[in-house]
Every structure is written in structure tokens, then in C-alpha cells.
Amino acid sequence: MKTPARDGFRMPAEWERHAGTWMLWPERHDNWREGAAPAQRAFTEVASAIAQSEPVTMAVSAQQFEAARRALASAVRVVEMSSNDAWMRDVGPTFVVNARGERRGVDWIFNSWGGLTGGIYSPWDLDDQVAAKVLEIERCARYRAPFVLEGGAIHVDGKGTLLTTEECLLNPNRNPDLRRGQIESLLEDHLGVRKIIWLGRGVYNDETDGHVDNLCCFVRPGEVALTWCDDRSDPQYEISHEAYEVLRSARDVRGKLLKVHKLQQPGPLYMTESEAAGIEAAPGCKPRRAGERLAASYVNFYIANLAIVMPLLDARTDGRAKAALSRLFPGRKVIGVPSREILLGGGNIHCITQQVPK
Amino acid sequence: MKTPARDGFRMPAEWERHAGTWMLWPERHDNWREGAAPAQRAFTEVASAIAQSEPVTMAVSAQQFEAARRALASAVRVVEMSSNDAWMRDVGPTFVVNARGERRGVDWIFNSWGGLTGGIYSPWDLDDQVAAKVLEIERCARYRAPFVLEGGAIHVDGKGTLLTTEECLLNPNRNPDLRRGQIESLLEDHLGVRKIIWLGRGVYNDETDGHVDNLCCFVRPGEVALTWCDDRSDPQYEISHEAYEVLRSARDVRGKLLKVHKLQQPGPLYMTESEAAGIEAAPGCKPRRAGERLAASYVNFYIANLAIVMPLLDARTDGRAKAALSRLFPGRKVIGVPSREILLGGGNIHCITQQVPK
Numbered sequence: 001m002k003t004p005a006r007d008g009f010r011m012p013a014e015w016e017r018h019a020g021t022w023m024l025w026p027e028r029h030d031n032w033r034e035g036a037a038p039a040q041r042a043f044t045e046v047a048s049a050i051a052q053s054e055p056v057t058m059a060v061s062a063q064q065f066e067a068a069r070r071a072l073a074s075a076v077r078v079v080e081m082s083s084n085d086a087w088m089r090d091v092g093p094t095f096v097v098n099a100r101g102e103r104r105g106v107d108w109i110f111n112s113w114g115g116l117t118g119g120i121y122s123p124w125d126l127d128d129q130v131a132a133k134v135l136e137i138e139r140c141a142r143y144r145a146p147f148v149l150e151g152g153a154i155h156v157d158g159k160g161t162l163l164t165t166e167e168c169l170l171n172p173n174r175n176p177d178l179r180r181g182q183i184e185s186l187l188e189d190h191l192g193v194r195k196i197i198w199l200g201r202g203v204y205n206d207e208t209d210g211h212v213d214n215l216c217c218f219v220r221p222g223e224v225a226l227t228w229c230d231d232r233s234d235p236q237y238e239i240s241h242e243a244y245e246v247l248r249s250a251r252d253v254r255g256k257l258l259k260v261h262k263l264q265q266p267g268p269l270y271m272t273e274s275e276a277a278g279i280e281a282a283p284g285c286k287p288r289r290a291g292e293r294l295a296a297s298y299v300n301f302y303i304a305n306l307a308i309v310m311p312l313l314d315a316r317t318d319g320r321a322k323a324a325l326s327r328l329f330p331g332r333k334v335i336g337v338p339s340r341e342i343l344l345g346g347g348n349i350h351c352i353t354q355q356v357p358k
Numbered sequence: 359m360k361t362p363a364r365d366g367f368r369m370p371a372e373w374e375r376h377a378g379t380w381m382l383w384p385e386r387h388d389n390w391r392e393g394a395a396p397a398q399r400a401f402t403e404v405a406s407a408i409a410q411s412e413p414v415t416m417a418v419s420a421q422q423f424e425a426a427r428r429a430l431a432s433a434v435r436v437v438e439m440s441s442n443d444a445w446m447r448d449v450g451p452t453f454v455v456n457a458r459g460e461r462r463g464v465d466w467i468f469n470s471w472g473g474l475t476g477g478i479y480s481p482w483d484l485d486d487q488v489a490a491k492v493l494e495i496e497r498c499a500r501y502r503a504p505f506v507l508e509g510g511a512i513h514v515d516g517k518g519t520l521l522t523t524e525e526c527l528l529n530p531n532r533n534p535d536l537r538r539g540q541i542e543s544l545l546e547d548h549l550g551v552r553k554i555i556w557l558g559r560g561v562y563n564d565e566t567d568g569h570v571d572n573l574c575c576f577v578r579p580g581e582v583a584l585t586w587c588d589d590r591s592d593p594q595y596e597i598s599h600e601a602y603e604v605l606r607s608a609r610d611v612r613g614k615l616l617k618v619h620k621l622q623q624p625g626p627l628y629m630t631e632s633e634a635a636g637i638e639a640a641p642g643c644k645p646r647r648a649g650e651r652l653a654a655s656y657v658n659f660y661i662a663n664l665a666i667v668m669p670l671l672d673a674r675t676d677g678r679a680k681a682a683l684s685r686l687f688p689g690r691k692v693i694g695v696p697s698r699e700i701l702l703g704g705g706n707i708h709c710i711t712q713q714v715p716k
Binding site: 055062065066069077078079080081082126129132133136137139 | 413420423424427435436437438439440484487490491494495497
């Protein structure tokens with residue numbers, strides 16, 4: 001095995017047929033409030049929504065195994081797996097396929113979104129083993145990539161175009177010794193892409209250093225959804241408008257201009273006093289404080305085989321977002337899941353899922 | 359789901375086609391000498407021998423995951439799973455199949471071979487979860503049996519006959535409230551058998567309370583192999599001769615008399631001073647002492663798709679046992695694996711494996 005691209009493998013788009021979805025069970029009390037119970041309920045609901053489309057596997061620590069098995073729908077497979085938190089998008093493998101339908105996985109180096117210079121928690125050794133453990137269970141060959149990346153930092157159209165952000169991939173807390181051109185080559189080698197579109201900054205106050213999966217995603221080849229803000233006084237305004245300008249003049253791998261769909265953001269939303277009070281702050285984990293702006297975005301949805309599983313975040317804006325997604329994905333049922341508890345932990349539905357292509 | 363038998367399921371014979379084999383990785387220092395390193399080498403060799411026939415999965419604790427992955431052949435799948443020790447035969451599920459080729463699993467209650475009255479270690483809570491965890495990964499429906507049993511306490515011919523021992527199944531430290539007839543009904547319900555042959559005692563000084571899989575097994579319908587001893591001064595003499603008398607007059611489910619093949623035992627073998635010194639005795643685990651008679655038997659082999667994986671225990675007797683097994687299984691290659699290290703821990707190759715029927 002050389003690299004996925006040289007071996008004839010490519011990362012499929014999320015809307016291509018899945019064999020299933022992997023998730024991780026939240027439990028750390030220093031990130032999830034009230035002993036993680038409300039987050040566990042939200043993850044359970046996400047798993048049930050996806051399980052209507054395809055098999056779901058929840059990876060759970062030994063300590064939480066029985067509780068998770070009781071809580072989750074019987075259709076959800078529960079397997080024991082240690083981790084440092086619950087972000088399967090970022091710690092899980094990125095699956096690649098070849099023309100013969102063979103499936104392999106890329107295991108990126110994980111450093112907790114920035115290691116000791118801006119990372120979110122320490123240690124992260126168990127998280128860094130998750131991709132390998134998933135690939136063992138899936139009986140998939142593994143490519144260990146020689147650089148730091150999280151699955152949420154990239155989106156692809158399945159045709160050879162990749163979307164990412166400079167804020168994350170060029171951040172010195174990821175791969176300080178790699179320049180833009182080297183990172184592009186590595187992405188091409190590992191994902192089978194040939195065209196990379198660089199956006200600038202990710203969603204305002206996103207602690208992942210601007211993961212693209214909270215900002216902008218492909219909805220089909222040639223079309224993207226972008227989180228949007230019309231309020232000039234909101235710091236998200238400039239971020240979304242800058243991204244829009246890049247996208248308007250960007251061309252995909254086929255040389256075509258992109259169509260950009262704006263998804264009005266919820267909120268702005270902030271962590272409340274009582275929410276912050278439920279978190280047991282501990283050394284080695286980024287503190288969460290009342291009043292902090294939450295990086296809320298409707299772009300952070302998941303494309304399952306038969307459904308779009310989208311975050312419900314704000315009663316004033318959820319309906320419009322749901323209608324927009326229904327128009328963007330006419331073949332799929334849009335299922336909204338209340339996901340403020342996931343947002344409070346630092347991400348959303350896309351961040352806690354990882355598809356296994358068929 | 360009612361019971362396997364009522365739902366049309368039966369336990370296949372071990373020689374029926376396998377989809378794979380499960381094992382558990384040894385690591386406890388109070389049972390395996392020298393930090394379990396020699397045992398890990400023996401388990402690794404067993405896994406490699408079986409992997410020549412069929413896919414092998416090794417379940418390993420989080421702590422040992424990377425070490426096991428490095429040690430084991432790449433063909434062996436390694437999955438994280440907590441356990442109290444390494445006896446997959448006894449703590450794993452017993453798989454049952456129906457006529458349509460569907461596969462389910464029976465999850466027996468496990469009490470460490472006798473609980474607090476003669477059991478081997480405490481606690482055993484993680485062991486009791488292993489069957490459920492294996493069945494989750496295999497995506498098999500699970501029957502939780504309402505009584506204590508270990509997989510090593512039974513053998514079947516796949517046609518409806520079951521072989522077991524009174525010493526184990528009627529032991530008050532297993533199911534004190536169940537009488538022989540009730541146990542027979544439960545075995546029939548859970549394994550799809552209709553005829554039970556009761557032997558008396560298991561191998562001398564076998565700490566499992568006489569598991570049949572160390573004493574006697576089917577080699578095909580109508581034929582069994584029995585561990586044998588011609589030395590009247592050896593306590594095994596009487597045990598083997600008693601079993602022989604029972605077997606000579608027993609009839610299987612088809613009403614046929616059995617053919618009994620005698621397998622001369624190795625040794626007798628005893629734990630040496632240096633072997634005992636390498637074990638870090640600890641509270642909650644049965645102590646192992648120099649001079650103890652080891653329950654060594656060549657019957658404790660495993661039938662893989664293409665091979666018999668047999669224990670090598672004594673240079674004076676290994677060759678004869680290997681020749682005998684070659685005659686008994688003409689379609690399979692007999693692979694001997696040095697297994698004294700497994701024997702020192704209290705079992706042998708059959709005890710550390712569990713087949714998944716195809």
C-alpha cells in the first residue's frame with residue numbers, strides 16, 4: 001500500500017450510499033453538563049434518526065457500556081471502545097473506496113484540535129487510536145497519514161474537489177512544518193482529490209479553529225451550502241461574506257463555477273449561567289464559561305441514506321433551515337433533532353458522525 | 359424471541375463450517391506468569407494457526423491494545439474489549455443457527471466457574487459482558503440464558519446429542535436450585551439438542567469442576583475422543599475408565615452406540631517452582647502453587663475449517679497424539695502449538711477459542 005490515491009482510492013461524497021454510520025458516546029463531565037446525561041439523550045436521538053436509514057454503531061467506554069446499551073435503540077449496535085471524548089467525525093477514519101467497491105480507511109494523526117497550543121483537552125491518546133479500532137472492526141486496511149487532520153476540517157464532492165479552511169489547515173498548531181502546497185499534495189494523495197478550494201476563516205468562535213463542516217458543505221457536485229448572517233454587527237457577517245466571495249469565483253475539479261446556497265444561522269446563541277454551572281471544570285480540558293458565543297450553524301447536518309439529520313437550535317430559525325434543507329435534498333426526509341446539548345459540548349451533528357461508504 | 363430451540367435454532371458441531379473464531383488476550387499477572395508475556399506468545403501462535411483456516415478476532419483490553427496489535431499477525435483482527443481473563447470458550451457466546459443460515463448467540467450467566475464457593479477469580483463482571491459484546495460486533499441477536507453455564511462444559515454432535523459432566527453441571531456452585539431434569543430441559547431449549555449424555559467426573563484436578571472439553575469430545579457424529587490413562591496409580595485412570603464405561607453403553611440422538619477413541623494423556627505434568635514463582639499472587643484470584651498437578655489433556659484441541667489446532671504438552675507423547683488426531687480428522691491438517699503456558703493458566707486451546715458458525 002502506497003497512498004490511497006496511488007492505490008486507486010478516493011473519498012466518496014457524503015450523499016453517496018452508506019453501509020453505515022459510526023458514533024461515539026459522550027461522557028466526560030468536564031465537557032458535557034450534568035454528568036453528560038442531556039448530551040447522551042441528544043446523541044441517542046441522533047442515532048435513532050440515522051438508524052432509520054442505515055446501520056449505526058455507537059462506540060462506548062467499558063464503564064458506560066451497559067448504560068448506553070439500555071439507552072440506545074436496539075437497532076443501534078453498541079461496541080466497547082475507549083476514547084477521550086465523542087467526536088467521531090474528527091477522530092474516526094475517513095473511508096475511501098476504489099472502483100471495485102473495496103473500502104479502506106485513512107487514519108489521520110489527531111492532536112486534540114491543536115495539541116498543547118490551543119487544543120481542547122489533554123491527553124488525547126485514546127482518541128488517536130479510535131480510527132484504527134474502527135477499521136479493525138470493519139476489517140478495512142488502514143493508511144496512517146503522516147500529518148495532523150480531523151475529518152471535520154474537510155468536505156468533498158466525491159468528484160475530486162475538496163473544501164477546507166486556511167484557519168484550520170494552515171494553523172501552526174496542526175502541521176507547523178508543512179506549507180500550503182505540501183498540505184495540498186497530502187490531501188490529494190490521501191483522498192483522491194485534484195482540486196482544493198480554500199476558504200479563509202471558519203464559524204466565529206469555533207474552537208476547532210474553523211472546521212469547514214460547521215461553515216460550508218457540498219450538497220451535490222457544483223453546489224454548496226454556506227452558513228449565513230445578514231447582521232453587520234455580528235462577527236459572523238464578515239466571515240460568511242468573505243467565504244461567499246471566494247466561493248463565487250471558485251471552480252470545482254470540472255472547471256465549473258459553484259452555486260452557493262445561503263443557510264441563515266440561528267441565534268446568535270450563548271451559553272447560559274445554568275448551562276455553564278452544570279459542567280465540572282477539570283485540569284486538561286478547556287473551560288466553558290457562561291456568556292460564551294456558541295458556534296451554532298445549520299450547515300452541521302448529516303447526510304444519511306434516506307434522511308438529512310439536522311440540528312434544531314433556535315425555534316425562531318429552525319423552520320426556515322429545515323425548509324431550505326428539504327429543498328436542497330428533495331430525495332431525503334429532513335429529520336430535525338434538538339441539538340443544543342451537542343452544541344454546548346463544542347460541535348454538532350456532523351461532528352459526532354462518520355459514514356462508512358458502501 | 360422465545361428460546362433458540364423454539365425459534366428453530368441449534369448449536370452446530372465444531373467441525374461444521376466456521377465464519378471465524380474469537381479469542382481473548384491474556385494479561386492478568388496473578389494468573390499468567392512473567393507479566394503474561396509467555397502466555398501472550400502462545401495465544402499469538404494459536405491465533406496464527408487458526409488464521410490459516412478462517413478469520414480470527416482477538417479481543418483485547420484498552421491497555422494492551424497496541425501491544426497485542428503489534429504482536430499478532432496482521433490477518434488477526436484486534437478489537438478492544440474488557441474482560442477479567444482470557445477464556446473465550448467459557449465467557450463468549452455459544453452460537454446457534456437455523457435452517458435458513460441465520461445466526462444468533464446464547465449468552466450464559468457466567469460466575470467464574472463457581473462464584474464465591476470454588477470459583478477461580480473475583481470479580482467476573484467484565485467476563486459476564488463478553489458474550490453480549492461479541493454478539494453486538496457480530497450483529498447477532500442474543501438470548502440471555504437464565505442459568506449458569508460455560509461453553510467448555512458442553513460438546514455437541516450437531517445432530518441433537520450433547521455431552522457434559524455431572525461434576526460441573528450438577529455442582530452446587532453453578533445452579534444450586536436446578537435439578538438434573540431441569541438442566542436437561544434448559545440445555546434442550548437453548549441448544550436444540552434432544553439427547554444428553556452425562557459423564558461423571560472431568561479430568562483430575564481440573565479447576566473448572568470437570569469441563570467436558572478437557573475430557574471428551576465428539577470427532578464426528580457417533581464418535582468421541584476420550585483422554586486416556588493406563589497407569590492404575592494415576593487418579594486419572596479411574597476417571598477415564600468410568601467415562602469409558604458410560605460412553606460404551608450410551609446411545610446418541612439417533613439411537614446409535616458410540617465409538618470411543620482413546621487419546622493417551624501427556625505427563626502427568628506438574629507446575630514447577632520457577633513457573634509458580636513467576637506468578638504475582640493477588641487477592642481475588644486462586645493461588646497457583648509449585649508441584650500442583652496440571653489438568654493436561656490432548657482432547658483440548660480446536661477444530662478449525664482446515665486444521666486441528668492441538669496442544670503440544672510433552673515431547674514423549676505429543677507425536678502419538680498428533681498421529682491419532684490426524685487419523686481422526688483425515689480432511690484436516692493437524693497443527694501442534696506448544697501450549698504449556700496456556701495449561702499453566704488453567705486451560706488449553708479449546709478453552710481459549712470460540713467458533714462462529716457460517
